[in-house]
Ligand SMILES: Nc1ncnc2c1ncn2[C@@H]1O[C@H](COP(=O)(O)OP(=O)(O)OP(=O)(O)O)[C@@H](O)[C@H]1O
């Protein structure tokens with residue numbers, strides 16, 4: 001078991017957002033999380049990554065058996081947790097290449113591994129950006145500054161591919177992507193598929209799941225996982241919408 005979320009309750013400014021969420025992600029699994037707007041999907045991703053101002057009032061989150069709620073965001077990242085943001089942040093004044101190198105080497109250092117030499121790093125950047133159809137010129141620009149919506153999402157996948165996380169959480173990485181970019185991003189995720197790695201794909205669209213075929217689909221509603229099933233659950237949602245699951249919660 002790579003990730004175990006048990007009875008997680010989270011508040012923001014005294015407002016309950018997650019209400020007893022249970023979720024298990026196995027090693028090697030690709031899981032999709034779907035659910036209506038405001039059901040708490042991004043909140044879950046942020047709490048896993050360690051974004052401040054989310055108050056965990058109950059429950060626990062075990063990553064590889066360790067309680068990560070006590071860890072700083074960078075410790076979590078060094079342990080192999082990665083979040084691709086729904087709304088990627090701009091970092092003016094920091095070149096994308098520099099950012100990648102700093103993040104990668106900081107994580108390697110924290111794990112007691114040697115830092116990448118410049119030639120090794122550059123080779124990895126070249127290979128990874130080529131696979132993802134990312135122009136080298138973009139990597140010289142400040143992180144996400146002036147990037148189009150789709151370029152930001154690709155840049156998130158570039159970070160993921162460079163960092164090779166054990167658990168990647170992709171929050172609506174498909175939104176705003178044209179069909180070619182969608183395939184490239186899906187390919188980037190599929191390329192990292194391995195028995196040692198897991199991915200959580202948060203999406204509203206069944207379409208993405210044709211390219212990234214999930215092992216399991218979880219449906220969130222009102223701050224909880226209310227239904228889990230196979231990939232056919234995504235098709236069922238596409239056909240019927242979320243009303244049935246929201247009723248189940250109310251019942
Ligand atoms: N900082 C905040 N202050 C107050 N309420 C918040 C805050 N952040 C999130 N919420 C509320 O928490 C709920 C869950 O938000 P969240 O962003 O997790 O939903 P989501 O499932 O990711 O939705 P979407 O599909 O639209 O991205 C929403 O009702 C939202 O308004």
Ligand SMILES: [Mg+2]
Pocket residue numbers: 041042043086171
């Ligand atoms: Mg969201």
